[in-house]
Amino acid sequence: MxxxxxxxxxxxxxxxxxxxxxxxxxxxxEHLAERELVRVWRRHPLAPWAKSVRGVGEKSIARLIAExxxxxxGSDGHWETHENGAAKVDAESTFATPPDNEDGATAIxxxxxxxxxxxxxxxxxxxxxxxxxxxxYCGVGDPARSKIAKxxxxxxxxxxxxxxxxKQLYLIATSMLKAGNREVYDAGRERYxxxxxxxxxxxxxxxxxxxxxxxxxxxxxxxxxxxxxxxxLWLEAQRLRxxxx
Numbered sequence: 001m002x003x004x005x006x007x008x009x010x011x012x013x014x015x016x017x018x019x020x021x022x023x024x025x026x027x028x029x030e031h032l033a034e035r036e037l038v039r040v041w042r043r044h045p046l047a048p049w050a051k052s053v054r055g056v057g058e059k060s061i062a063r064l065i066a067e068x069x070x071x072x073x074g075s076d077g078h079w080e081t082h083e084n085g086a087a088k089v090d091a092e093s094t095f096a097t098p099p100d101n102e103d104g105a106t107a108i109x110x111x112x113x114x115x116x117x118x119x120x121x122x123x124x125x126x127x128x129x130x131x132x133x134x135x136x137y138c139g140v141g142d143p144a145r146s147k148i149a150k151x152x153x154x155x156x157x158x159x160x161x162x163x164x165x166x167k168q169l170y171l172i173a174t175s176m177l178k179a180g181n182r183e184v185y186d187a188g189r190e191r192y193x194x195x196x197x198x199x200x201x202x203x204x205x206x207x208x209x210x211x212x213x214x215x216x217x218x219x220x221x222x223x224x225x226x227x228x229x230x231x232x233l234w235l236e237a238q239r240l241r242x243x244x245x
Contacts, residue, residue, distance in 0.1 A: 188221030
Protein backbone atom coordinates (compact mmCIF):
# COMPACT_ATOMS: atom_id res chain seq x y z
CA MET A 1 0.00 0.00 0.00
CA UNK A 2 2.81 2.43 0.85
CA UNK A 3 4.44 1.67 -2.51
CA UNK A 4 1.24 2.51 -4.37
CA UNK A 5 0.82 5.80 -2.53
CA UNK A 6 4.47 6.64 -3.26
CA UNK A 7 3.95 5.90 -6.96
CA UNK A 8 0.90 8.19 -7.03
CA UNK A 9 2.85 10.97 -5.34
CA UNK A 10 5.72 10.63 -7.81
CA UNK A 11 3.38 10.66 -10.80
CA UNK A 12 1.39 13.68 -9.55
CA UNK A 13 4.32 15.50 -8.00
CA UNK A 14 2.52 16.28 -4.75
CA UNK A 15 1.85 14.79 -1.32
CA UNK A 16 -1.42 12.97 -0.76
CA UNK A 17 -2.08 13.21 3.02
CA UNK A 18 -5.70 12.06 2.70
CA UNK A 19 -4.47 8.65 1.50
CA UNK A 20 -2.22 8.28 4.54
CA UNK A 21 -5.24 9.02 6.74
CA UNK A 22 -6.96 6.05 5.14
CA UNK A 23 -4.00 3.68 5.21
CA UNK A 24 -2.98 4.18 8.86
CA UNK A 25 -5.89 2.23 10.45
CA UNK A 26 -5.46 -0.50 7.82
CA UNK A 27 -1.79 -0.89 8.68
CA UNK A 28 -2.58 -1.02 12.40
CA UNK A 29 -5.14 -3.75 11.81
CA GLU A 30 -2.67 -5.67 9.65
CA HIS A 31 0.00 -5.39 12.35
CA LEU A 32 -2.35 -6.75 15.00
CA ALA A 33 -3.42 -9.60 12.71
CA GLU A 34 0.20 -10.56 12.07
CA ARG A 35 0.96 -10.56 15.79
CA GLU A 36 -1.99 -12.86 16.42
CA LEU A 37 -0.91 -15.13 13.55
CA VAL A 38 2.57 -15.53 15.07
CA ARG A 39 1.14 -16.06 18.57
CA VAL A 40 -1.10 -18.87 17.35
CA TRP A 41 1.64 -20.40 15.19
CA ARG A 42 4.08 -20.69 18.09
CA ARG A 43 1.67 -23.16 19.71
CA HIS A 44 1.52 -25.31 16.56
CA PRO A 45 3.22 -28.75 16.80
CA LEU A 46 5.27 -28.03 13.66
CA ALA A 47 6.58 -24.68 14.95
CA PRO A 48 9.77 -26.07 16.61
CA TRP A 49 10.75 -27.89 13.42
CA ALA A 50 10.12 -24.83 11.24
CA LYS A 51 12.22 -22.69 13.58
CA SER A 52 15.19 -24.99 12.95
CA VAL A 53 15.11 -24.36 9.17
CA ARG A 54 17.19 -21.32 8.29
CA GLY A 55 15.25 -18.74 6.29
CA VAL A 56 11.77 -20.01 7.17
CA GLY A 57 9.91 -17.16 8.87
CA GLU A 58 7.08 -17.67 11.33
CA LYS A 59 4.51 -15.68 9.37
CA SER A 60 5.35 -17.28 6.03
CA ILE A 61 5.23 -20.91 7.24
CA ALA A 62 2.05 -20.19 9.22
CA ARG A 63 0.39 -18.90 6.06
CA LEU A 64 1.50 -21.99 4.14
CA ILE A 65 0.08 -24.35 6.76
CA ALA A 66 -3.15 -22.33 6.74
CA GLU A 67 -3.42 -23.08 3.02
CA UNK A 68 -2.46 -26.77 2.97
CA UNK A 69 -3.68 -27.96 6.37
CA UNK A 70 -2.03 -30.98 7.98
CA UNK A 71 0.80 -31.81 5.52
CA UNK A 72 0.43 -35.60 5.72
CA UNK A 73 -3.38 -35.65 5.60
CA GLY A 74 -5.73 -34.83 2.75
CA SER A 75 -9.48 -34.40 2.95
CA ASP A 76 -12.65 -34.81 0.91
CA GLY A 77 -15.53 -32.45 1.36
CA HIS A 78 -18.49 -30.68 -0.14
CA TRP A 79 -20.34 -27.38 -0.12
CA GLU A 80 -23.61 -26.96 1.70
CA THR A 81 -25.89 -24.04 0.98
CA HIS A 82 -28.01 -22.78 3.87
CA GLU A 83 -31.24 -21.06 2.93
CA ASN A 84 -33.49 -19.82 5.74
CA GLY A 85 -31.97 -22.33 8.16
CA ALA A 86 -32.27 -25.36 5.85
CA ALA A 87 -29.07 -26.99 4.56
CA LYS A 88 -28.70 -28.76 1.24
CA VAL A 89 -25.69 -30.24 -0.55
CA ASP A 90 -24.68 -28.30 -3.66
CA ALA A 91 -24.76 -30.22 -6.90
CA GLU A 92 -21.32 -31.28 -8.18
CA SER A 93 -19.65 -29.76 -5.14
CA THR A 94 -17.58 -32.67 -3.81
CA PHE A 95 -13.84 -32.11 -4.15
CA ALA A 96 -10.71 -33.98 -3.19
CA THR A 97 -9.19 -30.71 -1.96
CA PRO A 98 -10.90 -27.88 -0.06
CA PRO A 99 -11.38 -24.58 -1.88
CA ASP A 100 -9.56 -21.34 -1.16
CA ASN A 101 -10.70 -19.14 1.71
CA GLU A 102 -12.34 -22.02 3.56
CA ASP A 103 -11.37 -23.83 6.74
CA GLY A 104 -13.36 -27.00 7.29
CA ALA A 105 -13.30 -26.82 11.10
CA THR A 106 -14.43 -23.20 11.14
CA ALA A 107 -17.08 -23.83 8.54
CA ILE A 108 -18.56 -26.73 10.51
CA UNK A 109 -18.53 -24.81 13.78
CA UNK A 110 -19.96 -21.60 12.30
CA UNK A 111 -22.43 -22.43 9.52
CA UNK A 112 -24.07 -18.97 9.75
CA UNK A 113 -27.49 -20.45 9.08
CA UNK A 114 -29.25 -17.36 10.43
CA UNK A 115 -28.49 -15.48 7.24
CA UNK A 116 -30.95 -15.85 4.34
CA UNK A 117 -28.35 -17.70 2.25
CA UNK A 118 -24.82 -18.85 3.05
CA UNK A 119 -22.37 -21.51 1.92
CA UNK A 120 -20.43 -23.80 4.24
CA UNK A 121 -17.52 -26.09 3.41
CA UNK A 122 -18.00 -29.47 5.12
CA UNK A 123 -15.14 -31.98 5.46
CA UNK A 124 -16.46 -35.52 4.99
CA UNK A 125 -13.30 -37.52 5.68
CA UNK A 126 -9.52 -37.34 6.02
CA UNK A 127 -7.07 -39.64 4.26
CA UNK A 128 -3.34 -40.30 4.23
CA UNK A 129 -1.67 -37.88 1.82
CA UNK A 130 1.52 -38.98 0.10
CA UNK A 131 4.40 -36.58 -0.39
CA UNK A 132 3.78 -36.59 -4.16
CA UNK A 133 0.16 -35.58 -3.53
CA UNK A 134 1.38 -32.76 -1.30
CA UNK A 135 3.75 -31.62 -4.06
CA UNK A 136 0.88 -31.64 -6.54
CA TYR A 137 -1.35 -29.73 -4.15
CA CYS A 138 1.30 -27.02 -3.81
CA GLY A 139 1.94 -26.75 -7.55
CA VAL A 140 5.35 -28.44 -7.72
CA GLY A 141 4.24 -31.92 -8.74
CA ASP A 142 3.93 -33.49 -12.17
CA PRO A 143 3.60 -30.61 -14.69
CA ALA A 144 1.45 -32.78 -16.98
CA ARG A 145 -1.22 -33.05 -14.28
CA SER A 146 -1.26 -29.27 -13.84
CA LYS A 147 -2.46 -28.58 -17.37
CA ILE A 148 -6.06 -27.41 -17.61
CA ALA A 149 -8.05 -29.47 -20.05
CA LYS A 150 -10.63 -27.73 -22.21
CA UNK A 151 -14.03 -27.89 -20.57
CA UNK A 152 -12.63 -28.91 -17.16
CA UNK A 153 -15.20 -29.06 -14.37
CA UNK A 154 -14.86 -27.12 -11.12
CA UNK A 155 -14.03 -30.34 -9.28
CA UNK A 156 -11.18 -31.09 -11.72
CA UNK A 157 -9.82 -27.57 -11.27
CA UNK A 158 -9.87 -27.96 -7.49
CA UNK A 159 -7.78 -31.14 -7.73
CA UNK A 160 -4.93 -29.10 -9.25
CA UNK A 161 -4.25 -27.64 -5.83
CA UNK A 162 -4.06 -24.13 -4.44
CA UNK A 163 -2.34 -21.34 -6.37
CA UNK A 164 -1.87 -19.40 -3.13
CA UNK A 165 -0.05 -22.35 -1.57
CA UNK A 166 2.33 -22.36 -4.55
CA LYS A 167 2.92 -18.61 -4.17
CA GLN A 168 3.59 -18.92 -0.44
CA LEU A 169 5.97 -21.83 -1.02
CA TYR A 170 7.90 -19.74 -3.56
CA LEU A 171 8.24 -16.88 -1.07
CA ILE A 172 9.60 -19.25 1.59
CA ALA A 173 12.11 -20.81 -0.82
CA THR A 174 13.47 -17.42 -1.93
CA SER A 175 13.71 -16.35 1.72
CA MET A 176 15.78 -19.46 2.44
CA LEU A 177 18.22 -18.50 -0.32
CA LYS A 178 18.55 -14.96 1.02
CA ALA A 179 19.32 -16.41 4.46
CA GLY A 180 22.17 -18.48 3.00
CA ASN A 181 20.33 -21.81 3.10
CA ARG A 182 21.60 -22.78 -0.35
CA GLU A 183 22.82 -26.36 -0.15
CA VAL A 184 19.88 -27.87 -2.07
CA TYR A 185 19.74 -24.93 -4.48
CA ASP A 186 23.44 -25.05 -5.35
CA ALA A 187 23.24 -28.81 -5.88
CA GLY A 188 20.33 -28.19 -8.23
CA ARG A 189 22.21 -25.55 -10.23
CA GLU A 190 25.08 -27.98 -10.66
CA ARG A 191 22.66 -30.74 -11.63
CA TYR A 192 20.93 -28.60 -14.28
CA UNK A 193 24.05 -26.83 -15.61
CA UNK A 194 24.36 -29.11 -18.66
CA UNK A 195 20.64 -29.85 -19.12
CA UNK A 196 19.17 -29.46 -22.62
CA UNK A 197 15.55 -29.16 -23.72
CA UNK A 198 13.95 -32.43 -24.79
CA UNK A 199 11.21 -30.41 -26.52
CA UNK A 200 10.69 -26.85 -27.67
CA UNK A 201 10.29 -24.48 -24.72
CA UNK A 202 8.13 -21.40 -25.29
CA UNK A 203 9.12 -19.55 -22.06
CA UNK A 204 12.81 -19.90 -22.98
CA UNK A 205 12.22 -19.33 -26.71
CA UNK A 206 14.31 -22.47 -27.12
CA UNK A 207 14.21 -25.34 -29.58
CA UNK A 208 14.72 -29.01 -28.92
CA UNK A 209 18.29 -29.81 -27.77
CA UNK A 210 19.00 -26.16 -26.90
CA UNK A 211 20.73 -25.78 -23.50
CA UNK A 212 18.76 -24.48 -20.56
CA UNK A 213 19.18 -20.77 -19.97
CA UNK A 214 20.37 -19.54 -16.53
CA UNK A 215 16.83 -18.42 -15.68
CA UNK A 216 15.46 -21.89 -16.41
CA UNK A 217 18.19 -23.46 -14.30
CA UNK A 218 17.40 -21.05 -11.45
CA UNK A 219 13.68 -21.84 -11.41
CA UNK A 220 14.33 -25.60 -11.60
CA UNK A 221 16.78 -25.42 -8.68
CA UNK A 222 14.33 -23.29 -6.70
CA UNK A 223 11.62 -25.86 -7.39
CA UNK A 224 13.96 -28.48 -5.95
CA UNK A 225 14.26 -26.39 -2.78
CA UNK A 226 10.46 -26.18 -2.56
CA UNK A 227 9.99 -29.93 -3.01
CA UNK A 228 12.68 -30.72 -0.43
CA UNK A 229 11.09 -28.37 2.09
CA UNK A 230 7.66 -29.95 1.57
CA UNK A 231 9.11 -33.45 1.87
CA UNK A 232 10.81 -32.59 5.16
CA LEU A 233 7.62 -30.91 6.40
CA TRP A 234 5.61 -34.01 5.45
CA LEU A 235 8.06 -36.31 7.23
CA GLU A 236 7.94 -34.20 10.40
CA ALA A 237 4.13 -34.18 10.32
CA GLN A 238 4.11 -37.96 10.01
CA ARG A 239 6.58 -38.27 12.88
CA LEU A 240 4.40 -36.11 15.11
CA ARG A 241 1.39 -38.26 14.26
CA UNK A 242 3.33 -41.41 15.10
CA UNK A 243 3.13 -42.84 11.59
CA UNK A 244 5.72 -45.55 11.03
CA UNK A 245 7.72 -45.44 7.80
